[in-house]
Amino acid sequence: MGARDLPFGMLFLSQVSIGMLGNFCLLSHYVHLYYTGCKFRPTDLTIRHLTVANCLVILSNGVIQTMAAFGVKDFLSDMGxxxxxxxxxxxxxxxxxxxSLLSVSQAITISPNSSRWAELKAKxxxxxxxxxxxxxxLNLMVDVMVPLHMYRSRNDKNITKKTDHGSCYSVSKGVVTKSLYAAFVFSRDVCSVGLLLWSSGFMVLTLYRHKQQVQHIRRSNTSSRCSPASRAxxxxLVLVSxxxxLCTVSTIIHICFTVVETPSWWxxxxxxxxxxxxPAVSPYILLSHDSRVPRLCSGFSEERRPCFE
Structure with missing residues (x-):
C-alpha cells in the first residue's frame, strides 16, 4: 500500500461504515413501523427499494475499494x-x-385533487x-454487458487499454464500442435526471401555491407545524438536490473515463x-425529515393507522 492510497482507504472505510449504518437504521425504521401497525405512505415502498440498492452499491463498490486502497488485492477471481x-x-x-421514481410519485401525491393528475393519484x-x-x-438485463469487460487484476503486459479498479480491471473493447455504450448510459441517466428536475420543479411550485393559500391560517395559528406531506x-427535494x-460531477468524470484511455489512480x-x-448520505436525509421517527405509534389496533398527526 502506497502512502497516497492511505487517505483514500480511510475515506472509503468511513463511507462504508457511515453508509451501512444509515441504511440499516432506515430499514429498521420501516420494520418498526410495520410491527407497530403504522400505515405506510405511497413513497415508502420506493424508499425501501432505494435502500436495498444503496446497500448493494456500498457493499460491492465500497468494500472492494477499501480493501484495494489498504493493499489487499487479487483476492477475487475473474468470476468474482x-x-x-x-x-x-x-x-x-x-x-x-x-x-427518479420517488420524486415523480411524490409530485403526483401532493398534486391538487382538481388537477389532471387526480386520476393517476388515486391509482x-x-x-x-x-x-x-x-x-x-430492466437494469438486470441492460447491465449484463458490464461483466464482459471485467477481469481479475494481474500483470498482463499484452493489455494496454485498461482501467485499474484495485482488485479488478476493465478492458476497453475499442473506442467505438466504449463510446456507444457510454452514450447509451449517459442518455438513460439524462432521462432520469430530467424527470427529477421536472418533478422537483412541480413540487416546489405546488408547495409555493399551497403556502400562499394557507398563509392567513398560519398567521392566526403560530403553533401550526409543517404537514407530513410537506415534510416528505x-x-x-433535498435528496434530489x-x-x-453528485450525479453531475460523476457524469463529468465518466466522460473523462471515455476520453482518457488509461485513467489515473486519482x-x-x-x-x-x-x-x-x-448511497451513504441519502438515508440520513430521509430519516431527518421523517415525522414518524421521533414519535412512533404505540399500542395495537386492528386497522393500520398513520404514525403522524
Missing part, C-alpha cells in the same frame, strides 16, 4: 470480479431510477410496486468515492 461489478452497476442504476398505490420491480428487471416533499449535484478513486456518496 464480474459478479461484484455487475451487482454494483445494477445497484447504482436502480438507485438512480428509484430516486398510484397500485402502480408503484410494479414500477419498482420494472426498474430492477422537503425530504425528497444532493443526487443531481480519477478512479475519486469516481468511486462519488459513487458511494449518495
Amino acid at each position: 470480479c464480474k459478479l461484484v461489478f455487475y451487482v454494483y452497476r445494477v445497484g447504482r442504476d436502480v438507485s438512480i431510477n428509484t430516486t 398510484l398505490p397500485r402502480y408503484i410496486g410494479p414500477c419498482n420491480i420494472l426498474c430492477w428487471m 416533499t422537503h425530504s425528497i 444532493t443526487f443531481v449535484s 480519477l478512479v478513486h475519486t469516481s468511486a468515492l462519488l459513487t458511494g456518496s449518495f
